[in-house]
Amino acid sequence: xxxxxxxxxxxxxxxxxxxxxxxxxxxxxxxxxxxxxxxxxxxxxxxxxxxxxxxxxxxxxxxxxxxxxxxxxxxxxxxxxxxxxxxxxxxxxxxxxxxxxxxxxxxxxxxxxxxxxxxxxxxxxxxxxxxxxxxxxxxxxxxxxxxxxxxxxxxxxxxxxxxxxxxxxxxxxxxxxxxxxxxxxxxxxxxxxxxxxxxxxxxxxxxxxxxxxxxxxxxxxxxxxxxxxxxxxxxxxxxxxxxxxxxxxxxxxxxxxxxxxxxxxxxxxxxxxxxxxxxxxxxxxxxxxxxxxxxxxxxxxxxxxxxxxxxxxxxxx
Ligand SMILES: Nc1ncnc2c1ncn2[C@@H]1O[C@H](COP(=O)(O)OP(=O)(O)O)[C@@H](O)[C@H]1O
Ligand SMILES: [Mg+2]
Numbered sequence: 001x002x003x004x005x006x007x008x009x010x011x012x013x014x015x016x017x018x019x020x021x022x023x024x025x026x027x028x029x030x031x032x033x034x035x036x037x038x039x040x041x042x043x044x045x046x047x048x049x050x051x052x053x054x055x056x057x058x059x060x061x062x063x064x065x066x067x068x069x070x071x072x073x074x075x076x077x078x079x080x081x082x083x084x085x086x087x088x089x090x091x092x093x094x095x096x097x098x099x100x101x102x103x104x105x106x107x108x109x110x111x112x113x114x115x116x117x118x119x120x121x122x123x124x125x126x127x128x129x130x131x132x133x134x135x136x137x138x139x140x141x142x143x144x145x146x147x148x149x150x151x152x153x154x155x156x157x158x159x160x161x162x163x164x165x166x167x168x169x170x171x172x173x174x175x176x177x178x179x180x181x182x183x184x185x186x187x188x189x190x191x192x193x194x195x196x197x198x199x200x201x202x203x204x205x206x207x208x209x210x211x212x213x214x215x216x217x218x219x220x221x222x223x224x225x226x227x228x229x230x231x232x233x234x235x236x237x238x239x240x241x242x243x244x245x246x247x248x249x250x251x252x253x254x255x256x257x258x259x260x261x262x263x264x265x266x267x268x269x270x271x272x273x274x275x276x277x278x279x280x281x282x283x284x285x286x287x288x289x290x291x292x293x294x295x296x297x298x299x300x301x302x303x304x305x306x307x308x309x310x311x312x313x314x315x316x317x
Contacts, residue, residue, distance in 0.1 A: 004063075022059070024059075055193070064079070093138070098138070271303060
């Protein structure tokens with residue numbers, strides 16, 4: 001359950017501006033992946049490309065044998081039924097209460113009776129912890145609740161792939177922790193493929209099975225969480241550990257003088273790899289791997305103190 005997304009050689013420009021080139025990665029079925037990157041690196045453009053809203057000039061996006069980047073509109077319409085999407089702004093209809101907002105895709109795309117619609121909406125409202133708020137208008141609730149409602153709506157057609165754009169933008173750290181826990185709990189229950197776009201390093205370190213980093217018009221790296229969190233590659237290391245020493249400057253890349261001035265500075269040691277967030281039920285997710293497994297299998301010594309229960313979410317704490 002959940003389906004794989006195989007991206008190969010993807011390149012997107014707007015006019016003369018290249019957004020990213022030659023992006024190649026396979027997002028594994030049923031796993032939780034995070035795409036990280038500084039603002040403006042084309043994370044949202046990447047998500048929109050995956051559902052065919054934006055057409056890259058080169059490369060392919062294979063989902064169940066269909067190439068999203070080149071298939072006709074009719075096939076795209078079918079393949080889109082596999083997706084649930086939570087856009088950055090939540091995209092709620094302001095004049096509709098939460099119930100009607102969540103029910104909207106069911107009323108548009110299915111012939112279900114109103115009592116079936118009610119059952120499905122209430123089931124999804126329950127999944128995201130919003131039972132009791134059905135009659136509220138989007139403007140009457142907090143940003144965190146709006147994201148949950150957007151998530152409930154993304155779930156009503158039982159997606160195989162869930163795309164989520166910056167769920168943590170505008171949320172305080174506590175609300176962010178709650179929504180992160182919700183993703184892990186949801187993944188355990190529905191087993192869909194999750195792709196979460198964010199620039200939040202804390203979430204990236206603790207939530208996903210896999211991490212990708214978009215930086216400077218290309219995909220710097222994509223792979224298992226432990227691979228990126230133990231990586232010595234300067235850009236990956238600097239970004240995932242929120243360090244100032246490294247190739248990334250205040251505005252994109254540092255210039256030659258800045259790098260020269262830094263060349264004798266040592267990068268600080270890698271912080272411990274925190275434990276991955278687990279479902280609150282205590283029952284492991286189908287794709288959850290034991291802590292340290294990737295490091296062991298690949299002969300990588302994790303930084304001291306990794307995978308101790310006290311290190312969960314430790315960075316910046
Ligand atoms: N429809 C569009 N037309 C032209 N430029 C666009 C369009 N959508 C996004 N861009 C540009 O692409 C770049 C990446 O945008 P975006 O994907 O929103 O970044 P991110 O989500 O990583 O912050 C930005 O420079 C933005 O201005
Ligand atoms: Mg964005």
